[in-house]
Amino acid sequence: MKSEKDGRRLRFALIGGGPGSFIGSVHRIAAELDREIELVAGAFSSDNARSAEAGAVFRVDPARAYPDVATMLRAEAVRPDGIDFVTIATPNHHHLPAARAALEAGIAVMSDKPATATLEEARELADIVAGADVPYALTYTYSGYPLVREARARVADGAIGRVTKVIVEYPQGWLATATDSKQAAWRLDPKRAGPGGCIADIGVHAFHLAEFVTGLRVTQLLADLGSVVPGRALDDDCQLLLRFENGARGALLASQIMIGERNGLRLRIHGDRGGIDWRQETPNMLVVHHSDGRTELVQAGDASLGADATARLRTPGGHPEGYLEAFANLYRDFAMLLRGGKAPLLPGIADGLRGMALIETAVHASRDESGWAPLIV
Amino acid sequence: MKSEKDGRRLRFALIGGGPGSFIGSVHRIAAELDREIELVAGAFSSDNARSAEAGAVFRVDPARAYPDVATMLRAEAVRPDGIDFVTIATPNHHHLPAARAALEAGIAVMSDKPATATLEEARELADIVAGADVPYALTYTYSGYPLVREARARVADGAIGRVTKVIVEYPQGWLATATDSKQAAWRLDPKRAGPGGCIADIGVHAFHLAEFVTGLRVTQLLADLGSVVPGRALDDDCQLLLRFENGARGALLASQIMIGERNGLRLRIHGDRGGIDWRQETPNMLVVHHSDGRTELVQAGDASLGADATARLRTPGGHPEGYLEAFANLYRDFAMLLRGGKAPLLPGIADGLRGMALIETAVHASRDESGWAPLIV
Amino acid sequence: MKSEKDGRRLRFALIGGGPGSFIGSVHRIAAELDREIELVAGAFSSDNARSAEAGAVFRVDPARAYPDVATMLRAEAVRPDGIDFVTIATPNHHHLPAARAALEAGIAVMSDKPATATLEEARELADIVAGADVPYALTYTYSGYPLVREARARVADGAIGRVTKVIVEYPQGWLATATDSKQAAWRLDPKRAGPGGCIADIGVHAFHLAEFVTGLRVTQLLADLGSVVPGRALDDDCQLLLRFENGARGALLASQIMIGERNGLRLRIHGDRGGIDWRQETPNMLVVHHSDGRTELVQAGDASLGADATARLRTPGGHPEGYLEAFANLYRDFAMLLRGGKAPLLPGIADGLRGMALIETAVHASRDESGWAPLIV
Amino acid sequence: MKSEKDGRRLRFALIGGGPGSFIGSVHRIAAELDREIELVAGAFSSDNARSAEAGAVFRVDPARAYPDVATMLRAEAVRPDGIDFVTIATPNHHHLPAARAALEAGIAVMSDKPATATLEEARELADIVAGADVPYALTYTYSGYPLVREARARVADGAIGRVTKVIVEYPQGWLATATDSKQAAWRLDPKRAGPGGCIADIGVHAFHLAEFVTGLRVTQLLADLGSVVPGRALDDDCQLLLRFENGARGALLASQIMIGERNGLRLRIHGDRGGIDWRQETPNMLVVHHSDGRTELVQAGDASLGADATARLRTPGGHPEGYLEAFANLYRDFAMLLRGGKAPLLPGIADGLRGMALIETAVHASRDESGWAPLIV
Known part of the structure; x- marks a missing residue:
């Protein structure tokens, strides 16, 4: 299946990953490792100044370091080079609202584990995912x-x-x-x-x-x-x-x-x-x-x-690969999904x-x- | 406290440890390792011929390879060089009767774990040990x-x-x-x-x-x-x-x-x-x-x-010591007990x-x- | 020291790294890992078709997959977004000519080890480096x-x-x-x-x-x-x-x-x-x-x-980092050099x-x- | 081949192994581990008092803790339960004289390595061994x-x-x-x-x-x-x-x-x-x-x-055996030799x-x- 995505890197935004976060930077490195994906935007923090600060650290276009998820989704939707997916790297209680907003906007989601803060939320999210046209995946990193x-x-x-x-x-x-x-x-x-x-x-x-x-x-x-x-x-x-x-x-x-x-x-x-x-x-x-x-x-x-x-x-035997490379393997699977392929081992x-x-x-x-x-x- | 035992090796008999046994030979090596103790007798098997066969393998005086525990205890009691203790290395259900016989004959006991076959038996044994004049110990080997x-x-x-x-x-x-x-x-x-x-x-x-x-x-x-x-x-x-x-x-x-x-x-x-x-x-x-x-x-x-x-x-660092030496440490403690000393870490x-x-x-x-x-x- | 480079990622081209190469891809990942640097061009192979093929795999602009080093250096020199440095990832006998061409064109060099094919060549290269205005470094990876x-x-x-x-x-x-x-x-x-x-x-x-x-x-x-x-x-x-x-x-x-x-x-x-x-x-x-x-x-x-x-x-203890991350540390040092800083441990x-x-x-x-x-x- | 040694433990004396020695005690444990051999005598030190002291520690008959090798060899030669071999556990310069004295007295030798203090001495010893009726072996322990x-x-x-x-x-x-x-x-x-x-x-x-x-x-x-x-x-x-x-x-x-x-x-x-x-x-x-x-x-x-x-x-897998057991394997080989068997891997x-x-x-x-x-x- 041909797609306009075939000839280019996929574009994503981070939700979370602001100053002091460890996992935001991990997502960025992992996503970009195979040059299949690039970070182009983010709602890195609910504090506007901190979001801008994180955007600068990530070398993201300042115009694309957004103060909140809703603003980001609206703004990206009208860009010709808008995002293909979001990565959710926030504390657990933000997982559901962020995923819902993205999926409802037709934007795919890669989420930190656990899926949500509660089982009830997870059931709600499962319904949303079932009705969505775009993929949802979960970074159970070690399976990578x-x-x-x-x-x-x-x-x-x-x-x-x-x-x-x-x-x-x-x-x-x-x-x-x-x-x-x-x-x-x-x-x-x-x-x-x-x-x-x-x-x-x-x-x-x-x-x-x-x-x-x-x-x-x-x-x-x-x-x-x-x-x-x-x-x-x-x-x-x-x-x-x-x-x-x-x-x-x-x-x-x-x-x-x-x-x-x-x-x-x-x-x-x-x-x-x-x-x-x-x-x-x-x-x-x-x-x-x-x-x-x-x-x-x-x-x-x-x-x-x-x-x-x-x-x-990615390297011959004896050249140790580690956590970031395992994480990147999940993103490689996710990119495959987004390009219309299959990734049966990717957690969902x-x-x-x-x-x-x-x-x-x-x-x-x-x-x-x-x-x-x-x-x- | 001076004892006639001070100047000589302690003498013991194996109960069990007949042909095909792994643990009998381990007890023999461990007991003798520090030259504090020597194997002199045994009721190695309830089968007389097999007991004699084991005695020969252990290089024990053929006269001291006995057909059963009772015979052994009687015979050793009248020898001037009779045994100081028995080691019980049989399946669990023999532990209590063997220990009882020895303790009642005034002979110390070193027993394989577990103490007995059932908790009820163990309680009975505890009473016997409490009333005995001689030590009882248990080879929880790994503590050695x-x-x-x-x-x-x-x-x-x-x-x-x-x-x-x-x-x-x-x-x-x-x-x-x-x-x-x-x-x-x-x-x-x-x-x-x-x-x-x-x-x-x-x-x-x-x-x-x-x-x-x-x-x-x-x-x-x-x-x-x-x-x-x-x-x-x-x-x-x-x-x-x-x-x-x-x-x-x-x-x-x-x-x-x-x-x-x-x-x-x-x-x-x-x-x-x-x-x-x-x-x-x-x-x-x-x-x-x-x-x-x-x-x-x-x-x-x-x-x-x-x-x-x-x-x-027993050796400088880097010269690996193992299971037999650990086992021997329990026997060293036991010898100390038998010579009138203390061995607070020896399982009982x-x-x-x-x-x-x-x-x-x-x-x-x-x-x-x-x-x-x-x-x- | 302020530089126009401060606000952007550094740009580099690969020399070598064509189809079948292991180290070309390693350089690309390592260079980009910290988002300080990006691959934008390459003379990936002396075979024009293979160079183009490699460029596509690396998702480089087809116009910047060059047939040879000289062409690349000329073309990049006139681009406003031209390369800041080249990475030499070829067999050893190409190291000297590639490094000489780049340095003489005022383009910094990151080279695979060993420096050259012979000691005589290395002495010649040392003279060139001594006279150059731009840095030269060597990927003795394990020091990273x-x-x-x-x-x-x-x-x-x-x-x-x-x-x-x-x-x-x-x-x-x-x-x-x-x-x-x-x-x-x-x-x-x-x-x-x-x-x-x-x-x-x-x-x-x-x-x-x-x-x-x-x-x-x-x-x-x-x-x-x-x-x-x-x-x-x-x-x-x-x-x-x-x-x-x-x-x-x-x-x-x-x-x-x-x-x-x-x-x-x-x-x-x-x-x-x-x-x-x-x-x-x-x-x-x-x-x-x-x-x-x-x-x-x-x-x-x-x-x-x-x-x-x-x-x-880049991660907390217990999250294994490996060869690619070590390699990336050399590129981080190199980026620091290119931005006018110091990198005393980077091999040269x-x-x-x-x-x-x-x-x-x-x-x-x-x-x-x-x-x-x-x-x- | 039947031998009077078949029915009994072999008897040996230590040369060296006095107070402060590490290796003397190792020889004793190793030799006795399989109950094929027992320590019965020694010229533990060239100092008479120290030799007696060591004899007591080893629980050897005080009459058999000798002041020197020559005395020991003479005395043991006339005992019905005299030694079958000596173990030489001294500094190197005593190896040759001790081995020569024993071999010339028809007593087998187990020696610490190196064979002698000099190559010339070793050649002399080789001639003596070649002419001897009894075995000579060397404790290259790690081969055990x-x-x-x-x-x-x-x-x-x-x-x-x-x-x-x-x-x-x-x-x-x-x-x-x-x-x-x-x-x-x-x-x-x-x-x-x-x-x-x-x-x-x-x-x-x-x-x-x-x-x-x-x-x-x-x-x-x-x-x-x-x-x-x-x-x-x-x-x-x-x-x-x-x-x-x-x-x-x-x-x-x-x-x-x-x-x-x-x-x-x-x-x-x-x-x-x-x-x-x-x-x-x-x-x-x-x-x-x-x-x-x-x-x-x-x-x-x-x-x-x-x-x-x-x-x-000597134990099932997972029960660590170590240095003493390896050493004992050399003595097991040596006992086999002394009983008329073969031990092709024993160093000589x-x-x-x-x-x-x-x-x-x-x-x-x-x-x-x-x-x-x-x-x-």
């Missing part, structure tokens, strides 16, 4: 790593047999003590983050990764969420036991109070014929356990990698709904100590 | 590693502050498929193993290690035990959430169906001022996370090690009782899906 | 890693005392068997690569890294270069012993025939008060040995990092000369088996 | 590791093809600063150690390991030995380039001044069809690179291990001669800066 894609392909191909056990962990330490950094403040504020703290910030990443690589859905969970640092309204440490649709049992351990841990997302999946083990901090390697007891280190660049993983690497609203269901189910089940709870989207 | 001792000392000294989070895992893969090896058979047979499979075989090790290093008791647990390989009467995979007496939360993951895992016991403890991380398969190293974010690799032989860890190393019947309580509580709580269960000894 | 910068700063600050021992190794395996890939072909052809094979391709990287981090110059070397795979005109395996200006001894091991090795550049520096250890394949970590025997793992994002390393990281022609001297000295000393040879630039 | 045996078997079986490259390194840090510990003092004293320092203490270990695993002899070397810490009469840091009999090139890096290094012996061997990598500090693992680029982690206990490695493991006088040739060749070649020197035994 080439060796995560490789793991998924191998599991799907039966390399480890029937999945029997899943352990996914995500330890961090940056919230181990009371802090009032900007990054911490909104994540621990129910008004901006929603009902989940750690579970919503990183637990959903771990959850998505586990479902993404196994290709299996979690159907039940036992949850134990805690606020370890006194005075917090939201959880900063979570432990969940999981049951998958095929009967496999699993555990999900996420924490933000484990001093010395940085971003230790790790996924282990075992089946009746083998196992795999992947760690985000050494992302270019996959440990593969074979049924005969052999242990193999599969690495980026290896000839044994499948086509999907290989296509998502269905994944967003499941994540929100996880958060709310875990929060309620933990609070009520109600034992095994069904995970219903 | 020098760097585990170091971890314990550092936690006790406040190096990581108040403990807030404990993750202990013990993945193995050797029971991932149906097998009828001798080692597997009795461990999966409720008549010989008791009510727990994986939880009783390795779960208790993980549990003891967590309590040993934190110095804290588990007070409640949520348990999910499963028999992954069809047809098993006992669990081969366990996931537990824990609550410690100071409110810290924890998780215990033990499994025998994770293909490719060998003996991956690992303990992570985090507190409000740091964290530690130890792995059995690289036992001479301790990762220490400091409150200022620095990560230190503490290694066997380092000048920063405390006296207790240093005293339990109190630890045995707690282990049995863990097994039964977990088995019942998992079966009943009864939510958080108190751990009552 | 944040933790390499950290290592350098720590050594300079005396953290390891007087340097006594340097081991730098660079094992690869991709040339372990005969191959006629485009990447291999020119590197093994003296006409295009110059007199060195492995020593010129990766040995110089290792050499530069060692001098960069120690801050010390190599003054003598013993070289043993070999062509392991039969029929090669150039070396594919090198072993050098080094002597540094302060008397420290060192070894440099580089190889392209070690099957299973990918890009294992590793640098160990020891002094009389400590040591450091860095590996390219896990680039976000630095092992630091302290004089009291403590071993510390310093990681990207740690508070203990110096300002220079921290400024060259002096480093280029030293690299060429290394290559020729090693090749001759190895061939002549002449023992310790002085390294004279 | 099961996975080293596995590596040797795989190389011999052609798993990596024709060997093309060998890198063996042995970094330590314990002599990085001036020290007058007993362990350091004799090793740095030419009168007691011979002409080599680091090269004789650990360099020979690395050399033996490289020849042992490759099955190839070194024929030429380039040597650079240095005394980094001022005032030393012997080398504390060595770098050698090697050429093997099949033309393979290699490097040997040994050092005792690399702060933070403990006992980092590592061997990498690459061939035209693969490679292997073994590290002493994680001795239960072998990295195997296959010709198709796959990387395998072979571990103790794996079903893929050959019979020889498996026979030298031929290995001893080669080690002494290495030391003297390296010392002279380094001093004379004479370029490539032939290694002649």
